[in-house]
Each structure stands twice: as C-alpha cells, then as structure tokens.
Amino acid sequence: MVWLQSSQWEGARAVPLSGHVGFDSMPDQLVNKSVNHGFCFNILCVGETGLGKSTLMDTLFNTKFEGEPTQHNQPGVQLKSNTYELQESNVRLKLTVVNTVGFGDQINKEDSYKSIVEFIDTQFEAYLQEELKIKRTLHSYHDTRIHACLYFIAPTGHSLKSLDLVTMKKLDSKVNIIPIVAKSDAISKSELAKFKIKITSELVSNGVQIYQFPTDDETVAEINSTMNGHLPFAVVGSTEEVKIGNKMVRARQYPWGTVQVENENHCDFVKLREMLIRVNMEDLREQTHTRHYELYRRCKLEEMGFKDTDPDSKPFSLQETYEAKRNEFMGELQKKEEEMRQMFVQRVKEKEAELKEAEKELHEKFDRLKKLHQDEKKKLEDKKKSLDDELNSFKQKKTAAELLQAQTQQAGSSSTLKKDKERKK
C-alpha cells in the first residue's frame, strides 16, 4: 500500500465527525516532541580557498564561528567539521558546518572530489551501521549526514570551471547541491545575469542535478518556484556593520559605495537565507534521508550481496542472507586465526631453538674459560713451587756460607780464606 499524496488513505473509509475529537493537536504534539529533542542540520561548504565560505556561514547564522583562514599550500583536500549548538526562542539546533580545506589549491586536482565523496559516504555508512545494528538507538542518534551542500562558484563572470563541473557531477546523487556565486560584489549586475544563465545552461547540458526547492505544497509552492529561477544565488557575506541612514547594517564598505548584505537589490543573500533556513530546512533533511541515503543504502546492500528476491523469485529474508554471510565470514575468520596460530607456534619454535643454541655456546665458552683458568692456576702454582724451592736452597746455601764464614773468621788465616775461596768455587 502506497500512500497517495492527495486525498485518501487506501483501504480506509472516510467518516464524518459529529463533534470535536481533539486529534488536531497532533501536529503540536509532534512539534513539541521535536523541540524537546532538538534538531540537527549539517551543511557542507565546497569551494576554493578564499571564496568567503566561513564568512558566509558567520553571516547566515549571525554568529562568529571559530577558525582562521587557511593557507593555500595544502597537499590534498581535507574536510574540517565543527559542531555548534545554537538556540533561537525555544528551538535548539545542532549545526555542523563542514569546510573543504585546500580545495582547488593543488596543481593536479584530479582527486580533489574524492575526499569529499568519501566524507559524505562515511556519514551515510555510519547511519547505515546504526540502522543495521541489533540493539540500536536511532532516535537519539546524532545524525551527521550532510543535508545541504553549498557549492561556491568563483566570480569569474565567464563560466564554470571544469573542476566545478566534475565535482558537482560526482556529488549530485549524494547530496542536495545549492550552487552559489561567491563574492558576487566583484561582478556587475549585467555580467551577473549573463553569468547565471551560462552556469545554469552548463549544469543542464552536463546533466548535473542541483537541488530544486519543492513546489508541491501550496503554501510555499509559489515562493519556491520563483526562487528556483534565481539559482545560483549571488551572495556577499560580511560580519562588519556599517551605519546606513540611522541603522547599523551588515555591509562591505568600498570607496565607491557600500554593498549591503541584506539588501535584495545588492545581492541574493536574503534569498539564500530564506530558502535554506526559513522555508526548506525540513525538506532538505527529508530529501537527504529518503532519496540520497536510500540510494546509498540500496547500492551498499546490493554490493554486499543482498537481494530482495532470489532467481526463483521467492522473497528473501535479509536475515538469512546476513546469516549465511556471517557464517562465511566466521569461517574465514577461523581459518585466518588458525593460520596465525600456526605461524605463531612456528616462530616460537624457531626462537626456542635459537635460544638453546646460544645457551649451549655460552656453556661451552664458560667451560673453556674455566679450563683456561685452571691451567693458569696450575702453572702459577708450579712456578711458585719452583721459586720456593729456589728460595729454600738459597737459604740453605746462605746459612752454610755464613757458617763457614764464621768458622773461617775464627781460624783467622789467609790460607783458610783461600781454602774458603777454593771451597766456594
């Protein structure tokens, strides 16, 4: 059963009410619940460095977001994301602004779009993972999917750059693209009109699907369709205030005049703010969820091998396929585990053998040294012994000689001396 947008629910009979029941409070109940919960909105700003992306965000949300202007020497395109909590009357908004850092600065820009696409896919993947979990908490999940992509076009006045075309073509099936002409105070009004026409025709001829403001709800159909004709919006951003007449307005002051940001004759800033925030924020979120996310989910699941029906066209259960895949995966995991374990055991054995070798060597060395030491010791002892013997014999000789000397002295003749001398020889 598909609900038709127009009048009736299928399978339900229309019944008139004879009094006030009270379910007209349902939209209020729904709104109250959402207010208590808070809202999430994520904007991606894609554009070359120096096109005024951060300034425009500051101007749009009337606050000073953090960050300094980036350098031009980035090696690749990075995405920097900041989350802020804003509040206006009773509405709490978790706003995430993602900026491309270094876009368009490289010499070779072939891969510039890749990191952007990857980032967007990562957010979809995170949501998909949460949705597929068994125990999930979807209603308290912080949705990081990109709801709107503001594409900043440099105000050359001629046409779109090829980098712009390529990037937008890659992004149009993943995110709602709203192209804007940045720093549009650099172009005169007539040039701007021509520029806009050129851009729109280039987008159409290249098949780029930009976001169309919805025209199916009568309350906003008119304003939305008018605005659709003003795309791309030519914006000027500024956080500086200048006194015009007796009011302070946000403007950019030049020697030849002042460009007022909120003056509709000067630029389309008011239109952008109106469309992006005040009229279509909810629709942007819905399109992201029902179109872009569903497309991603479908592709991802098909890639993973799931189908809705098998060749015999009997309906599949996602769970059965999931179960089979899971078993296959577990089998592979076990095999890998086995392999690793075996390798580990092998390594341990090798290491053990090595260590044993080393131990053996050490023992041998020790033995050798010990033996050496013992030999030395023995040698020394022998030497000592021989020395001792010599010493003893010397002593003996000495005492004998002394005795003889004494005896000779007692005799007192030179002949005895001679005899001594002869005897000594």
Next chain:
Amino acid sequence: MKRGSHTVSLQKEKHTSFYGNMADVGKTPVARNEKTNSEFGYVGIDAILEQMRRKAMKQGFEFNIMVVGQSGLGKSTLMNTLFKSKVSRRSLMTSEEERIPKTIEIKSISHDIEEKGVRMKLTVIDTPGFGDQINNENCWQPIMKFINVQYEQYLQEEINIERKKRIPDSRVHCCIYFIPPTGHCLRPIDIEFMRHLSKVVNIVPVIAKADTLTLEERDFFKQKIREDLRANEIDIYPQKEFDEDAEDRIINEKIREMIPFAVVGSDQEYQVNGKRLLGRKTRWGTVEVENTAHCEFAYLRDLLIRTHMQNIKDITSSIHYEMYRVRRLNENNTQPNGQQAIHANGVPEHEVLSHEM
C-alpha cells in the same frame, strides 16, 4: 581519525552555545511576512517548527487502537464516543452477524477522519470472542500473534533493499482493556492477559460501564486493581521507566494515580440544563459522559488523543518494536541453517534458501 591528506579531521562537539548572540531566548517566533530588516540578528531557525507542522499536516497521521474485552462491555460504544463517529465494527455489521463467535476473531477496520485540516487514518482493531468461551485458556495468544505479525510486517518492509518512502504503520499503538465492573478485584483472565501483553504493547485498562458503581465502590475497585497490577508486576501505560524527565514524571504520576479510568460510553445526546450533551438517560438521572464528576471518559480521551497520542506512538516504535526486532534478529543468529524455527507468534520461519553471491 588520523590527520592525513585525504582523511577527515573531526573536531567534535564544541559545546559553545551561542545563546547571547542569537535573538533573545524569550523571543517569540516571527511570522514570515514581517520584514526581517527590523530584527537584526534574527536568523529564522525556529521556522523549522512551521515547516515540520506543514509536512505533518500534508502527510497525515496514523493511529491503530485495539479494544479487548468480553462482549457486552460497551467497547464499540466507547470507540464511537471517543472518535465521535461510527467507527466501530457494529456500525458495519448486519443483524445476522451479531453473534458471539466460537473463537477469538480479530477484525480491523480503517477510517479516514479529518479535523481542522489534520488528517488521520484511524484503525480500530476489535477482538470479538475474547473471554466469551467456556474455556478461555490461552485466549491472549491469537491477539499476541496478531500484534507480532504487525511488527513482523513492519520489520520486513524496513529491511527491504528497495523501501517505500513511508512504511505503512499497522503496528498496534494502544490496547484498551475493558475490565467488567465487578467491584472486587481483577479476575485471573484479566491478570493473564495483561501480564502477557503489557510486554509487547501499551495497555490502557479501563473500568467499563462504570455507571454501575458508586464513587466509593469505584475508588475501592481502582485501588484493588492497582494493587493487583503491582503484585503481578504488570507495567501499564504510561510506564514508569519511560518517563523522560521530571516534568514528564509529574504529569504521568497524576495519570498513574487515576488508572484505570472508570468510563461510560454513549453516542446519544440528551438535553441537560439547556445543553445537548452525550449521556445515558435513566429514570433517576442522566449520566453525562463528558462530565468529569460523573465518569472519567474525558481523562481517557485527553490522554489518548489530545496529549499523549504522539508519545504512545513513540513508545510503540522506539521500545516495543525495537524489542521485537532485537528478539527476532537474535533468533536468527542462534538457529543453525536449514532448521525450521517457530517464533513466538506461532508462525514457522520459512526455510533458508541458497543464493548467489
């Protein structure tokens, strides 16, 4: 996340709230027609409330309510009174069909009603035959099965690869259980039913035909019922554990002190003090249905429709349905392939099919 040339660096959660810079907190949302030049600093974020309201009005709402109770307790009349129109099964039946069925049947009828631009698809699920047999063992089973079948339908649709934009919601949001006005305490069939079903659906018990009880008898009966519910650990709506904050708790405590509501239904109008009111006329007076001094119908209506309808739907989808889903997905994980499994709803699982990768 590493800092590298093609990776994302996330600076999470700067909990800097820019309260002061934005328009004042106490400011009321400005209508879109007013010129914005006069409000310097008004961004327009609160316009999202209006956008949401517009979208909700366009899409409409769905509400599925089930009535359970023995025949003769005034279920159909109460439904007609609640929704001020002929939404009950009896209005569609011919007199030949008015008999007590031999087994419990489950009849579901959908209505398209509209009030002040708000459209609603109201589905009333009737259970004729409940509690009417001689042997009422396991009378709750077919009802449990029906509820689980609705959850299953939703789950199947949700896990499809090609999904519909809006998944049709046939899950039972609320089950009104009619307690006969005996004045004593809950009967075993009441306890059994509520014990089993309070785990899968929001149950709102009501004392039917309360005009047969005096106010003191009513209070005594209610107290006994509450004691019985507590003793059997039956969690009826609004469940204590799902109170979100202190404010909720206060409101819900007041409701919990009044449950079960003593209701009287009627679709006939009588003249009372110069006004035409819904009521039941007897020889000793007229019971006014919407008079809170007479019966608690107005409280029930306010709870179900005017204040807590969205909350009832939320609890069904984020708690009861999720619990079913967890059970169901875990069931699949513990079954070895190729084996037939019987689920809690009594429906055998179809065989595991081989497939191409």
